[in-house]
Amino acid sequence: MPRSTIRDVARHAGVSIATVSRVMRDSAAVRPDTRDRVIDAARELEFVPSQLGRQLAERRYAANGIVFPDLSGPYYAEVVLGYENVAAELRRSVLILSTQGRPDADLAVREMADRCDGLVVLGRTVSDEVVEQLAARGTRIVLVARPPIGEIDSVNADNRDSAVALGEHLVAGGARSITFVGDPDTSPDVAERWEGLKRAAGATGAVVDLVPVDDLGEHAGAAAASRLLDRQDTTPLPDALACANDELALGLLHRLREAGVDVPGEVQVSGWDDVMAARYADLTTVRQPMRELGATAARALDAVITGGRVGPVHELLPTQLVVRGSTAVRPDTP
Amino acid sequence: MPRSTIRDVARHAGVSIATVSRVMRDSAAVRPDTRDRVIDAARELEFVPSQLGRQLAERRYAANGIVFPDLSGPYYAEVVLGYENVAAELRRSVLILSTQGRPDADLAVREMADRCDGLVVLGRTVSDEVVEQLAARGTRIVLVARPPIGEIDSVNADNRDSAVALGEHLVAGGARSITFVGDPDTSPDVAERWEGLKRAAGATGAVVDLVPVDDLGEHAGAAAASRLLDRQDTTPLPDALACANDELALGLLHRLREAGVDVPGEVQVSGWDDVMAARYADLTTVRQPMRELGATAARALDAVITGGRVGPVHELLPTQLVVRGSTAVRPDTP
DNA sequence: CTGAAAGCGCTAACAA
DNA sequence: TTGTTAGCGCTTTCAG
Numbered sequence: 001m002p003r004s005t006i007r008d009v010a011r012h013a014g015v016s017i018a019t020v021s022r023v024m025r026d027s028a029a030v031r032p033d034t035r036d037r038v039i040d041a042a043r044e045l046e047f048v049p050s051q052l053g054r055q056l057a058e059r060r061y062a063a064n065g066i067v068f069p070d071l072s073g074p075y076y077a078e079v080v081l082g083y084e085n086v087a088a089e090l091r092r093s094v095l096i097l098s099t100q101g102r103p104d105a106d107l108a109v110r111e112m113a114d115r116c117d118g119l120v121v122l123g124r125t126v127s128d129e130v131v132e133q134l135a136a137r138g139t140r141i142v143l144v145a146r147p148p149i150g151e152i153d154s155v156n157a158d159n160r161d162s163a164v165a166l167g168e169h170l171v172a173g174g175a176r177s178i179t180f181v182g183d184p185d186t187s188p189d190v191a192e193r194w195e196g197l198k199r200a201a202g203a204t205g206a207v208v209d210l211v212p213v214d215d216l217g218e219h220a221g222a223a224a225a226s227r228l229l230d231r232q233d234t235t236p237l238p239d240a241l242a243c244a245n246d247e248l249a250l251g252l253l254h255r256l257r258e259a260g261v262d263v264p265g266e267v268q269v270s271g272w273d274d275v276m277a278a279r280y281a282d283l284t285t286v287r288q289p290m291r292e293l294g295a296t297a298a299r300a301l302d303a304v305i306t307g308g309r310v311g312p313v314h315e316l317l318p319t320q321l322v323v324r325g326s327t328a329v330r331p332d333t334p
Numbered sequence: 335m336p337r338s339t340i341r342d343v344a345r346h347a348g349v350s351i352a353t354v355s356r357v358m359r360d361s362a363a364v365r366p367d368t369r370d371r372v373i374d375a376a377r378e379l380e381f382v383p384s385q386l387g388r389q390l391a392e393r394r395y396a397a398n399g400i401v402f403p404d405l406s407g408p409y410y411a412e413v414v415l416g417y418e419n420v421a422a423e424l425r426r427s428v429l430i431l432s433t434q435g436r437p438d439a440d441l442a443v444r445e446m447a448d449r450c451d452g453l454v455v456l457g458r459t460v461s462d463e464v465v466e467q468l469a470a471r472g473t474r475i476v477l478v479a480r481p482p483i484g485e486i487d488s489v490n491a492d493n494r495d496s497a498v499a500l501g502e503h504l505v506a507g508g509a510r511s512i513t514f515v516g517d518p519d520t521s522p523d524v525a526e527r528w529e530g531l532k533r534a535a536g537a538t539g540a541v542v543d544l545v546p547v548d549d550l551g552e553h554a555g556a557a558a559a560s561r562l563l564d565r566q567d568t569t570p571l572p573d574a575l576a577c578a579n580d581e582l583a584l585g586l587l588h589r590l591r592e593a594g595v596d597v598p599g600e601v602q603v604s605g606w607d608d609v610m611a612a613r614y615a616d617l618t619t620v621r622q623p624m625r626e627l628g629a630t631a632a633r634a635l636d637a638v639i640t641g642g643r644v645g646p647v648h649e650l651l652p653t654q655l656v657v658r659g660s661t662a663v664r665p666d667t668p
Numbered sequence: 669c670t671g672a673a674a675g676c677g678c679t680a681a682c683a684a
Numbered sequence: 685t686t687g688t689t690a691g692c693g694c695t696t697t698c699a700g
Contacts, residue, residue, distance in 0.1 A: 003472070005693055016671045021695060031669060046471065051449050052390045053693025056676050061386070063429070063449070070415060077411040081404060084432050088442065093449055094430050095397070098418050108422065115385050115397070115427055137380065138337070250614065277611035280584065339677055350687045355679060365685060387677025390692050 004045040006053075013041035024049050063093040064301055065112045065119035066294075067126065070100035073247065074275045075290060076122060079144065082294025083120060090302050092117070099125040106130045113139045118305045120144055120297045123187050140304045144297045146188050148314050153304060155297045155315045159189055162286040162319040163196025166242060166270060169284075170201065173268055173327055175239035177207040181224050181252060182244025186216060190244045193272060197242055209238075216244060221251025229259050237267050240327070246271035246278045246285055253281060253326065268327040282325035289317045338379040340387075347375035358383050397427040398635055399446045399453035400628075401460065404434035407581065408609045409624060410456060413478065416628025417454060424636050426451070433459040440464045447473045452639045454478055454631045457521050476635045478627055480522050482648050487638060489631045489649045493523055496620040496653040497530025500576060500604060503618075504535065507602055507661055509573035511541040515558050515586060516578025520550060524578045527606060531576055543572075550578060555585025563593050571601050574661070580605035580612045580619055587615060587660065602661040616659035623651045 006024075010017040015034060022028045023038040030038075041047070055061055066083050068076040080096065087094045097112050099105035109126050113119060118140030121131060128149055135141055135152055143154040170178055178201050184191040194210065201208045211228065213220040221243065228237060243249035249271030256263055263269050271278055274287040296315055303309040340358075344351045349372060356362045357372040364372070375381075389395055400417050402410040414430065421428045431446050433439035443460050447453060452474030455465060462483050469475055469486055477488040504512055512535050518525040528544065535542045545562065547554040555577065562571060577583035583605030590597055597603050605612055608621040630649055637643040 007693080017694080018671060018673095018696080019669085022670090025695090027695085029669065034669080048444075048448055050693050052386070052393070052395070053676095054695075056386045056390050056678090056693075057695040059386070059676060071405075071411045071418075072408075072415065074406075074408070074411075077405045077408075080430075081406065081432060084405075084430060085434075088431070088436065093446065096414075096418060096428050096430050097422070098415060100419075102422065112427065114382055137382075247610075250610075254614075275611075276581075276584075276609070277614045280588075280611050280614045341677080351678080352680080352688080353686060356686090359679090361679085363685065368685080384677050387692095388679075390677075390694090391679040393692060 003050075004047045006047070006049065008045055009038065009041045009047045012045060013037045061093075061116045062091065063095055063116040064298070064305075065095040065097060065116045066122070067097045067099060067109055067112065067119060068122040069125055070098055073245075073273075075245075075273055075288075078290035079122060079294040079297075082291030082296075083298045084294070085291075086295045086298035086302075090298065092302070095119075110134065113137075118142070118301045120294075120301055121146065123189070140301060142297045142301045142304065144293055148312070151312045153300045153313045155293055155300060155317065157189070157288040157293060157319050158316050159192035159319070160196040162321055163193050164200035165321040166286060167197045167200030167206075168204070169321060169323065170240040170242065170268055170270065170327060171204045171206050173240070173264065175201075175206060175268055177209075177238040178240045178242055179228075179238040180208065180210045180242050180244070181213060181221065181248055182210075182216065183212045183214075184210075186244075190216075193242075193244060207238075213244075213248065216248055218247045218251030218254075221248035221253075222255040223251075224248070225252040225255035225259075229256075229261075237261070240268040240270070242270050244272060246273045246275045246283065249283055249285070249326075250277055250281055253283065264325070264327050270327050274322055278322075278324070284324045284327040285322050287320045287322050289319070292317055337384075338381045340381070340383065342379055343372065343375045343381045346379060347371045395427075395450045396425065397429055397450040398632070398639075399429040399431060399450040400456065401431045401433060401443055401446065401453060402456040403459055404432055407579075407607075409579075409607055409622075412624035413456060413628040413631075416625030417632045418628070419625075420629045420632035420636075424632065426636070429453075444468065447471075452476070452635045454628075454635055455480065457523065474635060474638045476631045476638065478631045482646070485646045487634050487647045489627055489634060489651065491523070491622040491627060491653050492650050493526035493653070494530040496655055497527050498534035499655040500620060501531045501534030501540075502538070503655060503657065504574040504576065504602055504604065504661060505538045505540050507574070507598065509535075509540060509602055511543075511572040512574045512576055513562075513572040514542065514544045514576050514578070515547060515555065515582055516544075516550070517546045517548075518544075520578075524550075527576075527578060541572075547578075547582065550582055552581045552585030552588075555582035555587075556589040557585075558582070559586040559589035559593075563590075563595075571595070574602040574604070576604050578606060580607045580609045580617065583617055583619070583660075584611055584615050587617065598659070598661050604661050608656055612656075612658075618658045618661040619656050621654045621656050623653070626651055 006017045006020050010020045022030050071077050084094050120142045123145045148154040180194050182190050184194045198208045253269050271283050271285040274285045278285045340351045340354050344354045356364050405411050418428050454476045457479045482488040514528050516524050518528045532542045547558050605617050605619040608619045612619045
């Protein structure tokens with residue numbers, strides 16, 4: 001059952017394909033009765049305009065891409081969702097690409113760039129080099145959760161501000177030594193969190209250092225906790241452990257409590273992202289406007305594509321410190 | 335900077351467009367030196383074949399779609415991820431469509447069907463009617479987490495088996511009355527869970543009933559708990575509360591404990607899906623092979639599209655009961 | 669208001 | 685081995 005084409009409809013209605021085209025997308029005035037004939041014919045033949053033909057003629061895809069590392073945690077899933085919602089409103093399809101465990105991520109992104117009108121790149125999924133090449137080739141790009149590159153638009157959560165708020169909160173809770181758990185090299189977000197915390201807490205005179213981890217998962221958090229516990233005879237636990245994200249913090253928290261460590265009495269613990277499990281684990285964390293990130297990126301990309309934009313846009317969305325039991329500010333009683 | 339086309343390259347290399355095409359996709363033998371000339375020309379002009387032209391000529395999109403309600407919970411995100419991974423392996427792009435809060439979901443799905451070679455439909459995102467219409471029109475479809483419709487392929491988790499296992503587990507834990515929390519109408523999965531539980535527990539002589547909820551979120555769970563608590567003077571709490579999913583169970587659990595109810599001493603509670611928070615809340619639940627669902631669907635769809643398939647395929651993936659503290663089987667001591 | 673015709677960029681017979 | 689020539693299905697001038 002080969003689908004009917006614009007020519008079938010034209011023949012059936014006794015008009016030219018141009019007229020059918022006009023009717024299908026009411027782009028120009030068509031006399032009512034002709035119009036009706038065309039519509040009837042289209043209905044009868046179950047005609048649905050081929051997007052492919054249309055796209056080629058218009059030289060546009062009416063589709064946007066989004067590249068992310070993975071969708072396991074709630075973070076990227078929410079961003080993608082926010083993005084998709086707005087893209088749908090703007091009548092654009094959404095292509096997704098997960099680079100997780102893909103050795104040829106750069107190539108995949110290049111290919112994707114060739115199937116859409118523009119794309120959003122989340123975090124450190126592709127190298128600056130590739131981003132720049134694509135941009136140079138005319139691909140419209142918006143960066144999310146990644147520092148700006150040249151003239152390319154970007155949308156980020158304000159990690160610095162919340163890092164400062166968190167640092168102050170921990171110090172107010174009595175922390176004189178704070179250890180950041182996470183590897184600043186894994187993502188720009190993590191790097192900013194570390195920098196912000198170091199600065200804020202450092203300014204109060206607190207001692208700040210860092211424990212690197214393999215990845216940002218619960219296992220890595222538990223492993224980090226184990227290491228800290230093991231070396232207790234030589235190095236006492238810090239007053240506070242600020243983790244780069246919630247998964248890390250949850251794994252760490254679990255291991256610490258297993259070992260009988262009193263949280264927050266002995267050690268304060270905090271995460272980042274405010275995932276659902278954080279509520280149940282009573283974990284202090286930083287909430288990010290994940291959906292807004294995606295939605296804002298979608299709008300920015302649309303602006304770039306439709307050309308209604310002056311200079312590069314770098315949006316910084318506000319975040320919020322969420323204080324819970326894992327860092328309860330203790331009263332100043334000795 | 336208008337991108338160069340196959341004709342530019344042909345002219346530049348002094349060959350015909352056919353030869354360029356052959357070289358670009360090494361579809362036929364080309365003399366090495368001609369080939370080199372073409373490659374040089376292509377590189378020089380930064381030629382990248384237009385997917386649009388290619389797609390139109392081949393009359394295929396090399397893209398598949400996936401339709402889901404939303405991406406908030408971990409469930410659909412994982413399924414999508416499993417799907418994307420396999421689709422990428424099969425060299426197909428992935429288009430996503432979230433129907434959540436979209437009044438024109440049916441239309442959106444129809445449009446999507448017109449931009450890809452086939453699509454996967456998760457759960458009750460679109461009506462049977464639309465699915466059938468699309469299938470009749472030749473759209474390749476695979477259903478996931480939804481009972482088969484006609485000749486259309488489907489991939490499902492085995493809700494029935496795990497419902498039986500769960501029912502037996504609750505009864506073994508001493509439950510004589512079990513209340514299922516959830517609305518069987520919200521999704522086929524929920525309906526199967528309810529049916530399975532009713533049958534399994536009913537067979538042991540336990541009393542089984544149902545408390546409907548508005549949706550599958552934590553709030554709805556908490557609200558259900560409140561209602562159960564409020565009516566305690568007339569109706570005692572059941573021995574076990576089997577919830578349709580984890581979010582529901584988590585909200586309910588929280589409210590019950592707030593009210594001082596002993597779980598599992600007084601009431602056993604279970605969820606479904608095994609989301610991350612379930613571990614921290616020590617919630618008994620059923621684990622589903624979410625990624626496998628997506629991956630299996632991707633393969634099935636590919637089989638349908640490439641035509642290497644005989645009859646309709648209906649896969650049923652195994653699930654697993656995960657016993658935790660919220661339903662600990664109590665020793666038979668009085 | 670409508671139609672003829674020229675593309676959009678590529679693939680694939682069919683010839684040479 | 686290579687080139688010529690039709691399309692793929694649609695949009696869009698440009699005439700009429």
